[in-house]
Amino acid sequence: MRCLLNMVFLVTLAGLALGQVSGPALTLKQKIARFSPTVITADIAILSAGDRRALDKLIESLPYIDSIYLVQVWDKNFDLLHRLEADTSADGEEKLHYFRINMSPWSMLDNNEAFIEGVPAHPPDGANYYPENMSKDEFTTWVESLPGGEKEKARGFFSIIVRGKDQTLQIRPYNEAYAAYLSPAAKLLKEAAEAADNPTLKTFLQKRGEAFLTNDYYESDIAWMDLDSPIEPTIGPYEVYLDNLFNYKAAFEAFIGIRDEQETKKLDLFSAHLQEIEDTLPIPAAFRNPKLGAMSPIRVVNEVAVGGEALAGVQTAAYNLPNDERVIQAKGSKRVMLKNVQEAKFNKCLVPISALALPSDQQAMVSFEPFFTHILAHELMHGLGPHTITLNGKKTTVRQEMKEIGSSLEEAKADISGLFALQHLIDRNVLNPSLEKPMYVTFLASLFRSVRFGIHEAHGKGSALQFNYLTDEGGFVYDPSSRTFSVDFGKIKNAVKKLTGVIMLLQADGNYAQAKSLLEKYSVIRPEMQVVLDRLTAVPVDIEPQFPLGK
Numbered sequence: 001m002r003c004l005l006n007m008v009f010l011v012t013l014a015g016l017a018l019g020q021v022s023g024p025a026l027t028l029k030q031k032i033a034r035f036s037p038t039v040i041t042a043d044i045a046i047l048s049a050g051d052r053r054a055l056d057k058l059i060e061s062l063p064y065i066d067s068i069y070l071v072q073v074w075d076k077n078f079d080l081l082h083r084l085e086a087d088t089s090a091d092g093e094e095k096l097h098y099f100r101i102n103m104s105p106w107s108m109l110d111n112n113e114a115f116i117e118g119v120p121a122h123p124p125d126g127a128n129y130y131p132e133n134m135s136k137d138e139f140t141t142w143v144e145s146l147p148g149g150e151k152e153k154a155r156g157f158f159s160i161i162v163r164g165k166d167q168t169l170q171i172r173p174y175n176e177a178y179a180a181y182l183s184p185a186a187k188l189l190k191e192a193a194e195a196a197d198n199p200t201l202k203t204f205l206q207k208r209g210e211a212f213l214t215n216d217y218y219e220s221d222i223a224w225m226d227l228d229s230p231i232e233p234t235i236g237p238y239e240v241y242l243d244n245l246f247n248y249k250a251a252f253e254a255f256i257g258i259r260d261e262q263e264t265k266k267l268d269l270f271s272a273h274l275q276e277i278e279d280t281l282p283i284p285a286a287f288r289n290p291k292l293g294a295m296s297p298i299r300v301v302n303e304v305a306v307g308g309e310a311l312a313g314v315q316t317a318a319y320n321l322p323n324d325e326r327v328i329q330a331k332g333s334k335r336v337m338l339k340n341v342q343e344a345k346f347n348k349c350l351v352p353i354s355a356l357a358l359p360s361d362q363q364a365m366v367s368f369e370p371f372f373t374h375i376l377a378h379e380l381m382h383g384l385g386p387h388t389i390t391l392n393g394k395k396t397t398v399r400q401e402m403k404e405i406g407s408s409l410e411e412a413k414a415d416i417s418g419l420f421a422l423q424h425l426i427d428r429n430v431l432n433p434s435l436e437k438p439m440y441v442t443f444l445a446s447l448f449r450s451v452r453f454g455i456h457e458a459h460g461k462g463s464a465l466q467f468n469y470l471t472d473e474g475g476f477v478y479d480p481s482s483r484t485f486s487v488d489f490g491k492i493k494n495a496v497k498k499l500t501g502v503i504m505l506l507q508a509d510g511n512y513a514q515a516k517s518l519l520e521k522y523s524v525i526r527p528e529m530q531v532v533l534d535r536l537t538a539v540p541v542d543i544e545p546q547f548p549l550g551k
Helices: 028-033 049-073 077-086 090-102 136-144 148-155 179-195 199-214 218-225 261-271 274-279 325-331 339-357 368-382 398-427 433-451 458-472 492-509 512-522 527-534
Strands: 035-039 159-163 169-173 231-237 252-259 298-308 318-321 334-338 388-391 394-397 476-479 484-487 542-546
Touching (some): 035 339, 049 179, 049 199, 049 231, 049 252, 077 090, 136 148, 148 169, 179 199, 199 218, 199 231, 218 325, 231 298, 274 398, 298 368, 339 368, 339 433, 368 398, 368 433, 388 398, 388 492, 394 398, 398 433, 398 458, 398 492, 433 458, 433 484, 433 527, 458 476, 484 527
Parallel strands (some): 298 334
Antiparallel strands (some): 159 169, 231 252, 318 334, 388 394, 476 484
């Protein structure tokens, strides 16, 4: 998970363009300017000669991952990209620039609205995973007619749905649908495996190359969990944000990072407390996992290159993978923190936001340590709480039951329960109590940063939910005279605990209707938040990474 759908309650954000004052639409140049160009790199001197060659091969494979993602977004994406590349006018160059930021003709920061003429107003809800003329009811009815094994493939991560000659729906696995890109990518990964000196890196790259050809990712996901290497590559189909019909299908992406050994060791202590946190979650004991904990590694890395979905729009600061419930049950999940990306976001976005959104007495509490630590806790909490559940005597998963709202609810859960977990560790003196107040104030400022991503998007929608719920509970307070929000330290803890329980219980019950109602009520931009967002127009929304070691 990392960092959804358009809802009836988009309110005014489509006109806001994430903090843009309602009024004249932004020009393309202004839209591009919301992303601050930032060099992202790392020291590779620690790598052995063989691992350095492996890194080169990994970077060489990234254009194939980009290509698959472009195809997954929209079936005409490549044709449009080629036309933009051929247009050498100033207008054409701006369109190509913004296309490359979004990896599509739709602006993620503007409710996924088209910024190029001649394309649909918004991307297809099912991206290019399903036939454009397929309805949700048609898919659901068809899936129910399939035998058990085929049902799982149809709803699984690694297949697209196409129409046969008789117009019936058919399953097509990724290794067939994207063979033109996966075959050369697999070859490069195997060459990287041959070059690598680190044995766990060698094993993962070999198995992941095979997975590209066989469509069976289980063994390579297990190998990725066991990876203990100076290079931390994450490459393949992972997140389901692009599938706005069902959240079933995984998009291809890649993160290539160099491990920060010092920070990784510093964070090892969190792994020792995961089971303790799980055991104290504010939900009935029957919904807690009694065997969680030691199987959840944490890696802190500095990013050197990304590809596919990882390139598109707002840049990922951390991720928690894999999403395959079978792997999570067998090995847990791994949290990867992209430290250099987080530092860039904090300095270029969060510090300027806090100067405008918070009162002067709380601005000084905003610092990188609680920002970094909460992102860590966010990723930790993706692996805790309900995942595999039982409804009416049948085993299922939270992901399947929550359908298209699953990602938004899960992002809100990870955020709010991350605060709950950190408060637990502070109360037990695992973390320094001096972190407590800065943690809540920095989180408040960070919610404004996330909401600027758009409440059509999972993280932004989840952030709006939390902001409004915590405000209603008195944890956040608006001052109309200064047009700022502050934290009420006497009420914030109970509000955080309450919302953690509400969300996790909805997930444990698989209660789609009530979860949707919760999002519809709270995932909105209220007038007070609007006032603050209107003040942030000159603050960059995110970074535009430039990779000297990358493509």
